Amino acid sequence: xxxxxxxxxxxxxxxxxxxxxxxxxxxxxxxxxxxxxxxxxxxxxxxxxxxxxxxxxxxxxxxxxxxxxxxxxxxxxxxxxxxxxxxxxxxxxxxxxxxxxxxxxxxxxxxxxxxxxxxxxxxxxxxxxxxxxxxxxxxxxxxxxxxxxxxxxxxxxxxxxxxxxxxxxxxxxxxxxxxxxxxxxxxxxxxxxxxxxxxxxxxxxxxxxxxxxxxxxxxxxxxxxxxxxxxxxxxxxxxxxxxxxxxxxxxxxxxxxxxxxxxxxxxxxxxxxxxxxxxxxxxxxxxxxxxxxxxxxxxxxxxxxxxxxxxxxxxxxxxxxxxxxxxxxxxxxxxxxxxxxxxxxxxxxxxxxxxxxxxxxxxxxxxxxxxxxxxxxxxxxxxxxxxxxxxxxxxxxxxxxxxxxxxxxxxxxxxxxxxxxxxxxxxxxxxxxxxxxxxxxxxxxxxxxxxxxxxx
Amino acid sequence: xxxxxxxxxxxxxxxxxxxxxxxxxxxxxxxxxxxxxxxxxxxxxxxxxxxxxxxxxxxxxxxxxxxxxxxxxxxxxxxxxxxxxxxxxxxxxxxxxxxxxxxxxxxxxxxxxxxxxxxxxxxxxxxxxxxxxxxxxxxxxxxxxxxxxxxxxxxxxxxxxxxxxxxxxxxxxxxxxxxxxxxxxxxxxxxxxxxxxxxxxxxxxxxxxxxxxxxxxxxxxxxxxxxxxxxxxxxxxxxxxxxxxxxxxxxxxxxxxxxxxxxxxxxxxxxxxxxxxxxxxxxxxxxxxxxxxxxxxxxxxxxxxxxxxxxxxxxxxxxxxxxxxxxxxxxxxxxxxxxxxxxxxxxxxxxxxxxxxxxxxxxxxxxxxxxxxxxxxxxxxxxx
Numbered sequence: 012x013x014x015x016x017x018x019x020x021x022x023x024x025x026x027x028x029x030x031x032x033x034x035x036x037x038x039x040x041x042x043x044x045x046x047x048x049x050x051x052x053x054x055x056x057x058x059x060x061x062x063x064x065x066x067x068x069x070x071x072x073x074x075x076x077x078x079x080x081x082x083x084x085x086x087x088x089x090x091x092x093x094x095x096x097x098x099x100x101x102x103x104x105x106x107x108x109x110x111x112x113x114x115x116x117x118x119x120x121x122x123x124x125x126x127x128x129x130x131x132x133x134x135x136x137x138x139x140x141x142x143x144x145x146x147x148x149x150x151x152x153x154x155x156x157x158x159x160x161x162x163x164x165x166x167x168x169x170x171x172x173x174x175x176x177x178x179x180x181x182x183x184x185x186x187x188x189x190x191x192x193x194x195x196x197x198x199x200x201x202x203x204x205x206x207x208x209x210x211x212x213x214x215x216x217x218x219x220x221x222x223x224x225x226x227x228x229x230x231x232x233x234x235x236x237x238x239x240x241x242x243x244x245x246x247x248x249x250x251x252x253x254x255x256x257x258x259x260x261x262x263x264x265x266x267x268x269x270x271x272x273x274x275x276x277x278x279x280x281x282x283x284x285x286x287x288x289x290x291x292x293x294x295x296x297x298x299x300x301x302x303x304x305x306x307x308x309x310x311x312x313x314x315x316x317x318x319x320x321x322x323x324x325x326x327x328x329x330x331x332x333x334x335x336x337x338x339x340x341x342x343x344x345x346x347x348x349x350x351x352x353x354x355x356x357x358x359x360x361x362x363x364x365x366x367x368x369x370x371x372x373x374x375x376x377x378x379x380x381x382x383x384x385x386x387x388x389x390x391x392x393x394x395x396x397x398x399x400x401x402x403x404x405x406x407x408x409x410x411x412x413x414x415x416x417x418x419x420x421x422x423x424x425x426x427x428x429x430x431x432x433x434x435x436x437x438x439x440x441x442x443x444x445x446x447x448x449x450x451x452x453x454x455x456x457x458x459x460x461x462x463x464x465x466x467x
Numbered sequence: 468x469x470x471x472x473x474x475x476x477x478x479x480x481x482x483x484x485x486x487x488x489x490x491x492x493x494x495x496x497x498x499x500x501x502x503x504x505x506x507x508x509x510x511x512x513x514x515x516x517x518x519x520x521x522x523x524x525x526x527x528x529x530x531x532x533x534x535x536x537x538x539x540x541x542x543x544x545x546x547x548x549x550x551x552x553x554x555x556x557x558x559x560x561x562x563x564x565x566x567x568x569x570x571x572x573x574x575x576x577x578x579x580x581x582x583x584x585x586x587x588x589x590x591x592x593x594x595x596x597x598x599x600x601x602x603x604x605x606x607x608x609x610x611x612x613x614x615x616x617x618x619x620x621x622x623x624x625x626x627x628x629x630x631x632x633x634x635x636x637x638x639x640x641x642x643x644x645x646x647x648x649x650x651x652x653x654x655x656x657x658x659x660x661x662x663x664x665x666x667x668x669x670x671x672x673x674x675x676x677x678x679x680x681x682x683x684x685x686x687x688x689x690x691x692x693x694x695x696x697x698x699x700x701x702x703x704x705x706x707x708x709x710x711x712x713x714x715x716x717x718x719x720x721x722x723x724x725x726x727x728x729x730x731x732x733x734x735x736x737x738x739x740x741x742x743x744x745x746x747x748x749x750x751x752x753x754x755x756x757x758x759x760x761x762x763x764x765x766x767x768x769x770x771x772x773x774x775x776x777x778x779x780x781x782x783x784x785x786x787x788x789x790x791x792x793x794x795x796x797x798x799x800x801x802x803x804x805x806x807x808x809x810x811x812x813x814x815x816x817x818x819x820x821x822x823x824x825x826x827x828x829x830x831x832x833x834x835x836x837x838x839x840x841x842x843x844x845x846x847x848x849x850x851x
Contacts, residue, residue, distance in 0.1 A: 059482045119481050127481040166483035166491075173495035174725055174844035184480070185491035225491045227848045229722065239785050241491070241720035241848040292720060292850065348489075400485050441484035 055188045056129035057161025058117065058445050060406055060436060063349030063357075064341075064398040065249070065284075065309060066158035066192045066221060070363065071095075071136040074111060074427030074453035078414030079367025080390025082330040084318025085275035087259060090425065091455060092140035092151050095316060096275045097211025098259035100201025103149035105423060106141035106460035110134075111453030118446045122438045131161065135451055141460060143200075151213070152198045159192040160221050181238065182230040193219035193249055193284070201257075209259040217284060218250040223348070245290045247345060249309065253282035271322040275332070279314040286345050307344035312337045314361075325374035330390075333364030338397030349398050356402040365392030367412065386416030388429070396435075401442055408435040423457035493722055493848045496712040500726065500841035502834040503692040505700035506799060515584075516824035517558070517657070518677040518697070519573060519641035520649035522565035524745065526738035527693060527828055529682035532649050535578060535593060537638025538659040538670035540631075547628045549663030554620050554627070556613040556639075557658045557669075560606075562651030564826045568742045569606045571646035574598045575613060578637040584674035592678050595640050606648040627661050638673070648744075649826055675824065690836050691731055696748050696802045696827040705795045706788070706843050713792050718850040721789035725780035726753065726798065729839035731830040732775045747771075748829035753779040754799040757791055768803060771829075788845060800831075 061067040075091045076083030083095045092107050093099035114132040136155035143150055165186040172181055199213025223245045229238035257277040265272045288305040318332025339355040349357050367390020373379035389412070396406040410433030417426045431449040438444040519534035556575070576595040599619050604611045620627075626635040643649075658669040679698045687693060692702050706726070713719060732747070739745055749771045754763040766784045769777040777800075787796065832839040 059485050062486070121481050121484070125481045164482050164486065165480040166486070167480055168492060170493060170495065170846075172844070172846070173497055174727070175838070183493060185489075187483075187486055187489060187491070225489070227491045227493055227720075227722065229493075237780075237782065238723045238846065239721070239782055241493075241722060243491075243720070243850055290850075292718065348486075400487065441487075443482040443485055 055161055055163035055190050056117070056131040057115075057159065058435060058447075059119065059162045059164055059443055060396065060400070060445070061158075061160050061192075062162045062187070062189055062223070063400055064158075064347050065311070066160035066189075068158050068361065068397065069135075069156040069192075070394075071111075071153075071155035073136070073138060074109060074414075074425070074429070074451075074455055075369065075386075075388070075416065077111075077135075077431070077451055077453075078388030078390060078412055078416070078427065078429040079328070079330050079369055080365030080392040080410075080412055081363065082318055082320075082332040082365040082367055082390060082392070084257075084277055084316045084332040084334070085259065085273045085320035086318070086328070086330060087261065087273045087275075087320065088328075090457065092138040092153075094136060094138050094151075094153050094155065094197075096257040096259055096277045096318075097151070097199045097201050097213045097255055098209040098257035098275060098277070100140060100149040100151040100199065100211050101203040101209040101259075102146050102201070103140050103142040103151075104145055105457035106139075107455065107457040108137075108139050109453050109455040110137045111427075111451055113449055113451035115447055115449045117448075119443050120438050120446075121443050122440070129163075133159070135453070147203050149201045150199070151201070152196070154194065154196050157193040157195040157217055157219075160189040160223070161192075163188040183238075184228050184230070186226045186228065187224070188226075189221065189223045191219060191221045193217050193221070197255070199255070207261050209261075211257045211259075213255045213257075215253045215255060215279070215282075216250075217253065217282060219248075221247045221249065223247075241292070243290070243292055245288060247286050247288045249284040249286040251282045251284035253280050253311075255279040265321075267323065269324060273320045273322075275316075275318045275320075277314075277316040277334075279316075281313045281340075282311050284309040284311065288345055305345065309343040309345060309347070310341060312340045326371050328369040328371075329366075330368070331364075331366035333362065335363075336361045336397065341397070349400050357399055359395055359397055359399065359405050361395060361397040363392065363394035365390055367391065369416070371416075381418060384418040386425075388412070388414040388416070401440055404437070404440060404442060406436050406442075408433055410434075421456065425455045427451075427453045427455060490851065491848060493846050494712075496708065496845045496847065498706060498708055498712070498843040498845060499834065500728075500798075500843055501705040501707070503702040503704050503831060503841070505692075506703035507700065515654040515672045515675040516561060517641065517652040517654075517672065517675045518562070518649055518824060518826070519643055519652075520565065520571060520646060521643040522647055522649050522826075523683075524565070524685075524738075525740065525743075526685065526687060526735055526745075526830075527695075528685040530649065530826065531643055531680050531682060532826070533592075533643070533678040534641040534652075534675065535582070535638060535678065536640075536653075536675040537578070537636070537673040539673040540633030540636075541668045541670050542628070542630050542632060543666060543668065545666040546661075546663055546668055547630070549628070549665050551620055551624045551627045551661055552664050553617075554615040554623075554659065554661045556611075556615070557660050558611045558613065558652035559656040560609050560611060560650050560652055561655075562746075562825055563606050563648050563744050564650075564746065565606070565648030565744060566646075566740075566742055567606050567648065567744050569647045570603060571606055571648060571650065572601065572603045572644040573646075574601045574642045574644055575615075576640045576642060577619075578640055581634075581637055582674075582676075584676050587676055590678070591676070593637075593640075598642075599639075601644065606646065606650055611652070628663075651825060677824070679826070687830060688731070688734060690833045691734070692831045692833050694748065694800065694829050694831065696825045698826065702800045702831060703797060704841060705797045707795045708788070708792050708843075708845065712845070712847070715793055719789065719792065720848045720850065721785040721792070721845060722848055723780065723844075723846040724785040724788045725778055725844045726784065726841070727779075727844065728777045728800070728841045729832040729836070730771055730775040730777065731832055735828070735830055746825065746827045748802065748827045750803055751777055751800045751829070752803050753784070754801055755784075755787055756797050756799075758795055758797060763799060766798075788843075789847075 072083035113135040140151035201211035227241040314336040316334035320330040373383035412431040414429030435445040517534040
């Protein structure tokens with residue numbers, strides 16, 4: 012491909028031995044992996060909409076895509092490993108590692124004006140990519156959440172004891188909470204079959220545990236008879252595989268002599284998640300398992316992602332794209348909140364579209380002043396969730412994002428900071444409106460690994 | 468995916484309506500208990516209080532109680548070296564049921580066979596000899612001294628001074644002759660006192676057992692169940708949770724359960740003449756077993772409240788019902804086992820430790836007593 016000048020390749024020093032920065036990223040990745048299982052135990056401070064189905068589907072577009080409205084299917088950069096399109100993995104010059112973390116503040120409000128505020132943080136994804144044949148054949152591995160369950164809500168009530176010996180009313184609260192979700196590990200290859208065509212394929216391993224709980228607790232007075240609380244927990248373990256095939260097409264000189272256009276597509280096959288569900292009653296050592304383990308499966312649909320990006324010159328990246336998935340075809344033999352077997356009511360075909368731009372004042376000038384080498388990003392996106400607790404109302408999310416790609420003192424490394432603000436759902440008809448503010452940060456390091464220096 | 472930072476403020480119940488009918492709401496169920504049935508109960512750990520007397524209770528009928536008892540054997544070399552000159556029973560009255568102004572007359576007999584107090588069924592009796600002596604006292608007397616005749620003393624001199632006196636003398640029985648009360652003696656500060664002139668021994672009360680016969684049935688209203696401490700019968704009843712509350716096979720969680728039984732204190736109060744003492748059972752233990760099981764577990768204790776109710780509740784009862792809700796659970800009411808009572812109560816003569824050896828009654832409303840029908844109140848949460 013002759014368009015290399017537009018690729019902002021910030022190469023590392025080309026040493027065979029990894030730098031301290033790379034070790035730092037590896038340590039960060041290892042730490043995030045180690046912390047994940049423990050943290051998941053208490054991660055209940057997300058959207059109530061994540062209760063339904065297999066949780067809220069997550070969008071991981073990397074440090075660059077998150078800032079431009081998740082429009083990442085056609086992004087073509089030597090600085091980032093595109094997590095959405097295996098076709099883009101063909102063009103890799105350096106070994107790259109990136110890890111992202113997001114912190115979210117969430118404000119939930121209902122039609123009465125009641126509001127609750129929650130905050131939580133989570134690992135947003137890890138990507139590793141390296142070339143086998145430089146800019147010809149590349150490999151990428153990734154770990155990112157596929158869906159997330161994270162909610163906690165309570166309903167208060169009062170009931171009459173019914174006992175003439177205890178004629179008082181008793182208050183109670185039913186708490187509902189959930190955590191966990193499905194994770195995805197992706198690994199695959201990208202190959203440049205033609206100077207303008209790159210294709211790729213990836214195998215996706217899906218796995219995870221979804222915990223849903225319900226507890227009934229009583230507010231009896233000190234002198235009242237004791238009530239025993241009810242603690243019910245359902246743990247569903249799921250696993251399955253799917254595959255993604257991607258392609259990236261590029262054309263130079265579309266609107267001007269030196270511009271550059273890419274178009275990308277990624278198709279993910281439908282998958283069947285096998286699952287086992289255990290329901291238990293009680294707490295800790297007093298926990299009783301109710302019945303036998305329930306086995307079943309969940310069929311999730313295919314997904315098609317499309318995108319286009321336009322590079323007028325080395326300073327600008329304009330991107331747009333989206334994806335669709337026919338979730339009305341979802342079938343599950345395991346009961347899921349909001350899902351009725353054999354009935355697509357409440358299900359929708361998921362749609363996500365977004366667009367945005369990135370502006371890098373320095374373009375390919377690696378010696379420009381530091382502020383000029385900052386990448387400025389802005390984007391918007393909209394999506395429709397695949398499931399809704401109200402069969403007549405789709406849950407839609409509108410989000411705006413802005414961010415910076417900060418160069419660092421380590422050549423080839425960037426720190427991406429992105430801010431997103433969005434609104435999900437509507438505070439009407441028993442639904443709620445989520446207003447979220449998300450700050451994400453990812454570290455992206457590229458170096459030459461696995462290549463013997465030519466000069467000793 | 469792992470959440471690494473988790474924070475939460477203002478965890479209000481915003482969005483609860485979003486969940487729809489997600490369950491978890493507790494419901495109440497009122498289940499009538501079965502009719503009370505008389506179950507035989509063999510008390511153990513019976514305190515050695517000697518009950519004896521005859522009473523004509525206007526509400527509960529006529530009783531005659533023969534009091535079997537023995538003494539704890541003691542001996543000494545100096546006592547064995549002498550000749551027993553006198554023997555007398557020194558009995559401390561600790562209980563009265565009936566006319567407290569009554570003059571009591573009783574006869575003392577010697578038990579002629581070996582007997583064990585443990586696991587005696589209600590109605591057991593033992594062979595006795597002729598009357599040793601008769602004695603009289605007032606029901607209000609706190610100390611009754613019964614001298615034994617010289618002939619009996621001379622006849623039993625050797626046995627009384629034998630080291631094996633505990634096996635040679637099997638005890639005594641007090642038979643009522645006249646009076647309108649049942650009294651209880653001991654167990655503390657009541658002795659068989661024997662003297663040789665140079666030495667004396669005070670044998671404390673050992674075992675005791677009351678043989679109760681009813682001369683006239685109780686004249687109580689219909690729909691009542693009479694339970695009397697020490698002699699029973701023990702009320703037994705069952706609880707079956709209806710399918711309206713619990714669909715077979717559907718799991719549930721029992722949040723609270725209580726069983727309420729009502730005592731008819733009015734009937735007893737209206738049929739109590741002047742100076743007629745009739746202490747009531749005021750504390751009961753609830754025992755339970757599953758059908759087919761023979762062993763019981765104790766689930767709770769209840770003391771009658773001001774309205775005459777025994778309310779049994781607690782985690783043990785709730786767990787029992789949760790685990791056995793598909794079965795007919797069988798319950799029994801018993802007097803508290805004195806061994807299980809706090810030391811402070813045991814040391815009190817007026818405590819239930821001694822009521823265990825008494826005729827204290829409680830008149831319970833049985834099934835079909837309208838609002839006082841025994842009933843179970845259950846709060847449960849269906850799981851699905």
